[in-house]
Amino acid sequence: MDKGKRGLWFATSLIVFLAVWETVCRLLAIPSFILPPPSSVLQALWELREALFGVHLWATLQEVLIGLSISIVFGSLLAYAMNRSRIVERIVYPYIVISQTIPIIALSPVFILWFGYDISGKIAVTVLFTFFPIVVNTYDGLRGTDREMIRLLQTMGATPWQIFTKLQLPSSLPTFFSGLKVAATYSVSGATIGEWLGASEGLGYFGRRASGNFQAPALFASILLLSLLGMLLFWFAGYIGQRYMPHAPVSKKIKK
Amino acid sequence: MNEKLAFSQVDFAYGERNILSSFDLVVNKGDFVSVIGPSGIGKSTLFQLAAGLLQPRAGEMRIDGVSTKERLGKIGYMPQSDALMPWRTVVENAALPLEIQGCPKKEAQRRVRDELPRYGLSEWADAYPHELSGGMKQRVSFLRALLFGSDIMLLDEPFSALDGITRLELQEWLLQMWRETGSTMILITHDMDEAILLANRVILLAGAPITAPVEREVPIPYPRSTSSRNLPAFLNLREEIWGLLRQASGSRVQEGVAHG
Numbered sequence: 001m002d003k004g005k006r007g008l009w010f011a012t013s014l015i016v017f018l019a020v021w022e023t024v025c026r027l028l029a030i031p032s033f034i035l036p037p038p039s040s041v042l043q044a045l046w047e048l049r050e051a052l053f054g055v056h057l058w059a060t061l062q063e064v065l066i067g068l069s070i071s072i073v074f075g076s077l078l079a080y081a082m083n084r085s086r087i088v089e090r091i092v093y094p095y096i097v098i099s100q101t102i103p104i105i106a107l108s109p110v111f112i113l114w115f116g117y118d119i120s121g122k123i124a125v126t127v128l129f130t131f132f133p134i135v136v137n138t139y140d141g142l143r144g145t146d147r148e149m150i151r152l153l154q155t156m157g158a159t160p161w162q163i164f165t166k167l168q169l170p171s172s173l174p175t176f177f178s179g180l181k182v183a184a185t186y187s188v189s190g191a192t193i194g195e196w197l198g199a200s201e202g203l204g205y206f207g208r209r210a211s212g213n214f215q216a217p218a219l220f221a222s223i224l225l226l227s228l229l230g231m232l233l234f235w236f237a238g239y240i241g242q243r244y245m246p247h248a249p250v251s252k253k254i255k256k
Numbered sequence: 257m258n259e260k261l262a263f264s265q266v267d268f269a270y271g272e273r274n275i276l277s278s279f280d281l282v283v284n285k286g287d288f289v290s291v292i293g294p295s296g297i298g299k300s301t302l303f304q305l306a307a308g309l310l311q312p313r314a315g316e317m318r319i320d321g322v323s324t325k326e327r328l329g330k331i332g333y334m335p336q337s338d339a340l341m342p343w344r345t346v347v348e349n350a351a352l353p354l355e356i357q358g359c360p361k362k363e364a365q366r367r368v369r370d371e372l373p374r375y376g377l378s379e380w381a382d383a384y385p386h387e388l389s390g391g392m393k394q395r396v397s398f399l400r401a402l403l404f405g406s407d408i409m410l411l412d413e414p415f416s417a418l419d420g421i422t423r424l425e426l427q428e429w430l431l432q433m434w435r436e437t438g439s440t441m442i443l444i445t446h447d448m449d450e451a452i453l454l455a456n457r458v459i460l461l462a463g464a465p466i467t468a469p470v471e472r473e474v475p476i477p478y479p480r481s482t483s484s485r486n487l488p489a490f491l492n493l494r495e496e497i498w499g500l501l502r503q504a505s506g507s508r509v510q511e512g513v514a515h516g
Contacts (some may be wrong), residue, residue, distance in 0.1 A: 016444070152339050155307045155402060157329020158356045170343050245343060 014115030015244060031079070036217040038246060041224065044217035052206070057225055059202040061189040064118060066231070067126025076176070082135075083142040083168070096139075099132050114199045129190030130183035137179025141172025161237030177241035184233035188226055203229075260285045260323050260408055260440045261306060261331075266315035268298075268305060275301050278315070281459065281469055283408075288434055288441045290451035291352045292497070293461030299444045300336075301463060302461075303410045306442070307333050319408075329423065332401040332409040332439075338393040340385040340479060347372075348395050351437060353404035368403065375399050391422040398433070402446035408440040424482050427453060431480060448501075450474075452493055460497065462504030470500060 018038045024030070025037035032040060045052065082089040084167050108125045111121045117126040195204030207222035261283045266277040275298040283289050291299055304310040305317065308327025316323040319330060340349045347368045354364035372378045375395045385393055401409055411430075417421045425451060434441055434454075444511055445451050451458050452474055460470040476491050484490055 061379070101505070148335050149339050149341070151304075151309055152333060152335050153352075153356070154309060154328055155333040156353045156356045157333065162356055167341070169482060171342065173343070 017083060033214040034215045036220055039218040041220040044215075045221040045224065048218060050219060052203070052221065055201050056203045056206045056222070057229070058223060059119075059199075060188075060191050060195070060204065061228070061229065063126055063163055063194065063202065064187045064229070066119075067190060068130055068183060068187045068233075070123070070127050071134050071187075072180070075131050075179075076138050077140060078137035079135050082139050087205075096132060097134060098234040100136070104128055106135045106175070107160040108190075108193050112194065121197070123198065125194035125197070126187050126190035129186040129193075133179045133182040133186060134176070135179075137175045137182075138172055141175030142168050144175070145171045164224055173241075173245055177237060180237040180241070181234055184237045185230045187233065187254045188230040258284045259318065260287070261442070262318040262321075263302075263305070263312075264316050264318065266305065266311065266312040266317065268301060269465070270301075276305075277465035277467050279466055279469070283442060285407075285439060285440055286438055287457060289443070289457045290458045291444045291461060292444065292446070292451045292458060292501070293447065293466075295446065295456045295499065296459050297464065298466060299461060301413060303333070303412055303442075303444060306410055307331050307436050331408060332404040332406040332407060334397055334401040334411045334414050336412045336414070337383070338390075340393055340396060340399040340400075342385055344434070345382045345384055346377060346388070349385070350403055352400060357405070371399060371403065389422070389477070390418050390431035391426055392425060394418065395429070397432075398416055401435070402433075402437065407438070409442070411441060411443045411466055413444050413446065415450065423450075428481060430454065431478070435479070446496055448494055452490055452497070453480060453482075453484060458493075458497060462500070462505070472497065 022037045022039060036044075038132060078092065081093055083254045096120035109129060111124040111128055112121045115121040149167055149171075150163060155166055158166070191202065192204035192207075195202040196208050199205040203226050207219050207226070210216075210222065259282055261470070263276075263279050263281040266276050266279045267274075268279075268475065269387070282307070287456065293299055301310065305312060306327070306453060308325075313323060317327065318324070324330075344352070347365050350368045351359075351361070351364035351503075353363060354367060359367075359462060371382060372381055375398075377392065377395060377399070380392060385396070388396070398411075398414070401411075414430075415426055430441075431454060443451070443454060456474055456478075457474045458474060459473070462470065472493060474482055474493060476487060
């Protein structure tokens with residue numbers, strides 16, 4: 001199936017879904033504070049546009065972007081150090097495996113406790129959510145470099161640094177970008193949870209307050225924006241990946 | 257002195273498993289030598305020793321008559337898989353050894369572009385490896401090994417993954433490249449026909465550990481082509497090598513039974 005056809009199917013099913021939702025809400029007279037019809041969600045989005053876009057979206061976006069950047073920089077550095085030194089790898093790797101099994105949500109209050117209720121607390125929680133997918137994927141990519149290729153470069157007289165820049169770094173990019181895609185969606189969850197735990201602005205804070213006041217349309221409007229933010233970041237990570245890997249035969253296959 | 261690469265009294269083992277024991281082999285300048293033997297006997301080990309990826313436990317390795325431990329960066333190596341980088345185009349892949357030697361990227365790529373027509377690759381200069389056929393990938397891999405600038409090349413079963421027709425084409429093409437460059441070639445192969453057709457000398461490896469390799473001159477003058485396979489001299493040699501190989505693998509089986 002080509003891309004256009006796929007898009008058409010998606011658009012059609014989405015319209016049908018929204019129409020059914022709207023109809024059911026009206027026919028069964030479901031109270032708006034339980035399930036608002038899409039039309040009132042859009043209406044809320046429009047009426048609250050100044051607060052939503054001017055204050056809360058902006059606040060969340062800041063937390064997400066700063067948190068994600070910190071994770072990218074330090075996550076990649078840690079992956080590099082693990083690849084470079086066996087000792088670092090031996091020490092760090094078990095913790096990374098363990099970190100995959102503990103519920104990071106449970107750790108979030110600790111980070112708020114340490115980093116406070118201002119923006120740094122939310123950034124810390126975002127980093128908590130996004131750090132490990134980046135480390136794990138980047139490290140796997142670096143470690144998974146073709147042995148025969150490394151040997152070939154050695155026979156050419158390449159230095160370890162040349163082997164790293166010309167071979168290991170580019171061959172780890174595909175897994176780095178799949179880690180980045182995961183981290184991009186996690187980052188929105190991280191910021192949201194950070195805001196739930198204590199904040200005065202941001203879409204997570206806004207949604208929680210709306211929920212407390214039974215303002216379901218406003219709550220749904222904030223969820224919609226958070227979802228769109230996640231999708232946008234996911235798409236953007238994928239887009240950069242495509243730009244840097246023009247050969248990417250894998251993604252071409254998926255499209256077909 | 258005409259000697260290009262020499263193994264002299266070389267011992268090598270992986271842990272307890274002896275691969276080479278007092279092994280001697282001399283390859284002369286401009287030779288085309290085929291190395292053939294049962295699988296798992298240590299043909300690739302021989303190459304890794306020659307290229308400097310491994311060091312012998314005892315004995316010495318000489319390049320141009322000089323005993324040296326630092327062989328990395330002196331011998332061109334064409335690995336079994338094409339080992340092309342999927343994120344680099346044909347030109348960028350072939351330019352890799354020049355870049356490693358410190359040649360600026362632009363200059364390196366210009367030199368590669370000058371070479372491409374000889375390899376029938378001009379139209380594919382900016383293609384990525386996944387767009388190429390198996391035969392084209394091997395030619396890029398060969399060009400890369402050649403641009404490395406060494407006058408000795410190790411070819412590790414370069415055609416084993418190709419279909420029969422492409423293999424025949426590339427064998428003739430390789431003979432032509434050898435004539436044009438005058439390089440010393442050492443080829444590992446599983447294919448007796450390939451071993452005889454290309455080389456002026458066939459080396460048979462047998463035994464565990466390998467001690468004295470069996471050598472046979474190929475009494476067929478160059479230039480050769482695919483049809484050289486039908487010459488009586490070719491067929492006789494093929495028969496003889498086949499006998500030796502069967503003997504070698506037979507003794508290995510018996511050893512296995514005795515040990516088991």
